[in-house]
Amino acid sequence: xxxxxxxxxxxxxxxxxxxVYGGGRAGRKASVCALDNVSWQVGGGTIVGLVGPNGxxxxxxxxxxxxxxxxxxxxxxxxxxxxxxxxxRRSLGYVPESPAFLSCYSARAVLKHHAxxxxxxxxxxxxxxxxxxxxxxxxxxxxxxxxxFSQGMRQRLALAVALLDSPRLLLLDEPSNxxxxxxxxxxxxxxxxxxxxxxxxxxxxxxxxxLERLTSDYIFxxxxxxxxxxxxxAVAQTGRLRIEFxxxxxxxxxDVLAPYDLAEESETHLVVAVNxxxxxxxxxxxxxxxxxxxxxxxxxxxxxxxxxxxxCQERAx
Amino acid sequence: xxxxxxxxxTFLRKTSLRLVHLGWFLAYPPMFLIPSLxxxxxxxxxxxxxxxxxxxxxxxxxxxxxxxxxxxIRLVATEPIHLSELYIYRFLGLSxxxxxxxxxxxxxxxxxxxxxxxGSLDRFVSWILASWLIFNTWAALSTSLSVVVxxxxxxxxxxLATIIVFFPLYMLLLFFEDSLATRTYHAIVRYxxxxxxxxxxxxxxxxxxxxxxxxxxxxxxxxxxxVGIVLLKNREFKYAAD
Numbered sequence: 001x002x003x004x005x006x007x008x009x010x011x012x013x014x015x016x017x018x019x020v021y022g023g024g025r026a027g028r029k030a031s032v033c034a035l036d037n038v039s040w041q042v043g044g045g046t047i048v049g050l051v052g053p054n055g056x057x058x059x060x061x062x063x064x065x066x067x068x069x070x071x072x073x074x075x076x077x078x079x080x081x082x083x084x085x086x087x088x089r090r091s092l093g094y095v096p097e098s099p100a101f102l103s104c105y106s107a108r109a110v111l112k113h114h115a116x117x118x119x120x121x122x123x124x125x126x127x128x129x130x131x132x133x134x135x136x137x138x139x140x141x142x143x144x145x146x147x148x149f150s151q152g153m154r155q156r157l158a159l160a161v162a163l164l165d166s167p168r169l170l171l172l173d174e175p176s177n178x179x180x181x182x183x184x185x186x187x188x189x190x191x192x193x194x195x196x197x198x199x200x201x202x203x204x205x206x207x208x209x210x211l212e213r214l215t216s217d218y219i220f221x222x223x224x225x226x227x228x229x230x231x232x233x234a235v236a237q238t239g240r241l242r243i244e245f246x247x248x249x250x251x252x253x254x255d256v257l258a259p260y261d262l263a264e265e266s267e268t269h270l271v272v273a274v275n276x277x278x279x280x281x282x283x284x285x286x287x288x289x290x291x292x293x294x295x296x297x298x299x300x301x302x303x304x305x306x307x308x309x310x311x312c313q314e315r316a317x
Numbered sequence: 318x319x320x321x322x323x324x325x326x327t328f329l330r331k332t333s334l335r336l337v338h339l340g341w342f343l344a345y346p347p348m349f350l351i352p353s354l355x356x357x358x359x360x361x362x363x364x365x366x367x368x369x370x371x372x373x374x375x376x377x378x379x380x381x382x383x384x385x386x387x388x389x390i391r392l393v394a395t396e397p398i399h400l401s402e403l404y405i406y407r408f409l410g411l412s413x414x415x416x417x418x419x420x421x422x423x424x425x426x427x428x429x430x431x432x433x434x435x436g437s438l439d440r441f442v443s444w445i446l447a448s449w450l451i452f453n454t455w456a457a458l459s460t461s462l463s464v465v466v467x468x469x470x471x472x473x474x475x476x477l478a479t480i481i482v483f484f485p486l487y488m489l490l491l492f493f494e495d496s497l498a499t500r501t502y503h504a505i506v507r508y509x510x511x512x513x514x515x516x517x518x519x520x521x522x523x524x525x526x527x528x529x530x531x532x533x534x535x536x537x538x539x540x541x542x543x544v545g546i547v548l549l550k551n552r553e554f555k556y557a558a559d
Contacts, residue, residue: 066395068554090397100387104332116322117396125318161392 009080010041011091011169011200012065017074019060019224034060036224037074042202042217044168047195049211050204051308052221058204059097061221062171065202066094079168090118092169093162097177099154103147107138107157110146111164118165132160135190151178159190170194172203176210188214208308222312239276239301241283244269246293257283274299319398320406327380327410337375338418341368345422349429349436358436360426361444362517368415368422369448370455370513374476376411377459379469381549386468390554401546408453408460408542415452419445443520443527450519450534454511457538461545464552482506512537 019035035057042048050058063069064076067084078088101110108129115125133139136156141149146157155178162170170191176184184207191201191214205211211218220227240263247267257272260283264271272283280299287294328334344367348354384390394400423445430438455475463471486506489499507514515530 063391063555066391068391068394070553086397086399089395092395094391094395096388096391098388099392100384100389101392102326102330102389104329113322113326114392114396116318117393117398119319119397122318158392 009043010077011044011079012202013041013077014061014065015039015075017061017064017071017076019057019064019069020072034224035064035071038224038226039074040219040226042200044200045195045198046217047191047201047203047215048217048219049208049215050202050219050221051208051211053312055223056221057224058221059173060224062094062173062202062204065169066092066171091167092171093164093167094171095155095158095162095173095175097173098151099158099161101146101154101157103145105146106143107146107149107160108133108142110157111160114161115164120165128164132163135163135193136160137186152180152183155179156183156186159187163190163194166197166199168199170199170201172201172205174205175203176205176207184210220308239274239299241272241274241280242269242296242298242300243272243284243287243292243294244296245287246295257286276301319402320409323398323403323406324410324413327376327407328414330380330383334376337372338414341372341375341418342422342425345425346429349433354435356437359439359444360430360436361439361441361448364419364422364426365444365448365451365517368419369451370511372415372418373411373452373455373459374472376414377456377463378472379463380407380411380460380471381463382466382468382471385464385552385554394554400549404460404464404542404546404549408457408545411456411460412449412453415449415456419449419452440520446531447516447519450531450538451511451513451516453538454534454541457541457545458511461541461548464545464548479510482510508533509537 017035017038018033020031020033022031038057038061050061052058060069064071065078065083067078067089070084076083079091081087081091105113111129111132112125115128118128120128133142136159138156138160141153146154149157155175159172159175162172172191176187179187188210191203194201201215203211203214218228245268257270260279261273262270263273274280274283277299280297284294284297345363348363379386381390384393393403423441426441427438430436459471459475462474463469466474483506486502489496489502493499512530512534515533519527519530
C-alpha cells in the first residue's frame with residue numbers, strides 16, 4: 001500500500017471522501033459525519049486491516065466501497081471503475097457484519113443463486129458452487145436450510161458467496177463474528193489463499209490479535225478520519241525499553257534520558273518510550289556513558305492493540 | 318440463469334407464498350355452493366376482484382422491504398447485476414405467478430361451471446385478461462412502494478392508501494356527483510390509480526376501447542415500475558438490520 005499508489009494501479013482509490021448521515025428534511029435530525037475527507041488507496045495482493053473504535057466509520061467506509069452507500073463528497077473507484085458501477089461490483093466480494101439469507105434456501109441453493117447473479121453458465125454455476133463449498137469446508141451443510149444456521153455458519157456462507165467467481169477485492173466486515181476458534185483458523189487460511197491468488201482483502205475487525213496474524217497493513221480510523229495508515233513498522237512504531245540497573249546509579253533521568261519519554265522509574269529500573277529498535281543503542285550507550293551499571297535491557301514493541309489504544313487516547317486528548 | 322434465479326426467488330422467498338396461492342385457489346369452489354347464487358353472477362368479476370386485485374397485495378408483501386430490513390439486500394446489491402434488472406425480474410416473477418394462478422383458476426371455474434351450470438361465464442376470457450392486467454398494475458405499485466417502505470408494510474400501506482383515495486371518491490360520487498371537483502378527482506383516480514374502473518369494462522365495448530384500456534393499464538404498470546427502478550437505483554442500503 002502506498003499513499004501515492006505509484007507502484008501499481010490501485011484496487012481501491014478513495015479521494016476526499018466524506019459521508020454525512022441524517023440532517024434530514026428541515027434539519028429535524030442531527031447530522032452525523034461518519035467519514036471526513038478520507039483519502040487513501042490500496043494496491044493488489046494485500047490484506048489491509050481496518051481498525052477503529054465503534055462509530056469510527058469502518059462499516060461506512062466498507063459500504064461506500066461496496067457501493068451500498070453514496071459519498072456525500074468525494075469519489076471512490078474500485079479496480080478503476082466508479083463504486084456501485086457494474087464493473088466495480090463484478091470485481092468485489094462483500095461480507096456484511098450480519099449476513100442474511102432466504103431462510104428456506106439451502107446453503108447450496110444460496111450459492112447457486114448468487115453464482116447465477118454473476119451471469120455464469122449452468123455448468124460454471126455448479127462448478128463455482130462446489131469449489132467454494134469445498135474451500136470453506138461447507139459440504140456437510142450444503143443441503144441444510146440456512147434458517148437453521150448459527151451466526152458462525154452464516155459468516156462462512158457469506159464468505160463463500162463473496163468468493164464466488166474469484167473477486168479481485170474482498171471486503172469483510174467483522175468476518176470472525178460468531179466463528180469458533182477453528183473457524184477463525186480456517187478464515188486465516190482462506191484469506192491467506194486469497195491473498196496468494198493476487199486479490200486484495202480489506203478486513204474490519206475488533207479482534208486485533210486476529211488481524212495481527214493476518215496482515216501488517218492497517219488503516220486506523222477515529223471519528224471518521226484516518227489517523228494513521230501504512231505497514232505495521234510505520235504504524236506501531238513505538239515501543240517500551242525496560243532497563244534494569246544496580247541501585248545508586250547517577251541522575252539518569254535529567255541528564256541522560258531527557259530526549260525520551262519516561263514511562264516508569266524506580267531505584268532499580270526505568271521504562272522508556274522509544275520509536276523502534278534503532279533507538280536502543282543510543283539509550284543504552286548514554287546510560288553506560290553516564291555510569292549506570294546495567295543488569296538487563298528488554299525491548300517490548302507495541303502490538304497492534306496497544307497502538308490502537310494509544311492512538312485512540314491521543315485523539316481523545 | 319440469472320433471470321431464472323431472480324424470477325423463481327419471488328415464489329420461493331417465503332414458504333407462505335405457496336399457501337397463499339393454494340388458499341386463494343381453494344376459495345373458488347365454495348362459491349359454487351352458495352345456495353341462492355344469482356343467475357347474473359359473473360365468475361370473471363370474482364376472479365378480477367379476488368385474484369386480480371387482492372392477490373398482488375399479498376404476493377408482493379415485503380418483496381424488497383424484507384430484504385432491506387434483514388440486510389440481505391447488502392449481499393444482493395453488491396452482485397454484478399443492474400438494480401433495474403433486479404426490479405424487473407422480481408416484477409416478472411410476480412406477473413408469471415399471476416399468469417399461472419389465473420390459468421389454473423380459469424380451468425377450475427370452467428370445470429365447476431360445466432359440472433354445476435351455476436353463475437355466468439359472460440366475457441370470461443376478457444375478465445381473466447383484465448385480472449392479469451390489474452394484477453400487474455397493483456404488483457408494480459406495491460413493488461415500487463416496497464423499495465421505500467420498511468419490511469412488508471408496503472401491502473398495508475397500499476390497502477390504506479386505496480381506502481384513503483377511494484372512500485372520498487365514493488362519498489363525492491354519492492353526494493356531489495355533478496360537481497367539477499368530483500369529476501376532476503374521479504378522472505385522476507380513474508386514470509392515475511390502478512385502472513380498476515377502466516378494466517372492468519374490458520370486452521364490454523368496442524375493440525378500440527378495449528385496446529385503449531389494455532394500453533392504459535400497461536402504461537400505468539410501466540410508469541409505476543419506472544418510478545420503482547429510479548427509487549431503487551438511488552437508494553442507499555445502510556448497514557443496520559431492522
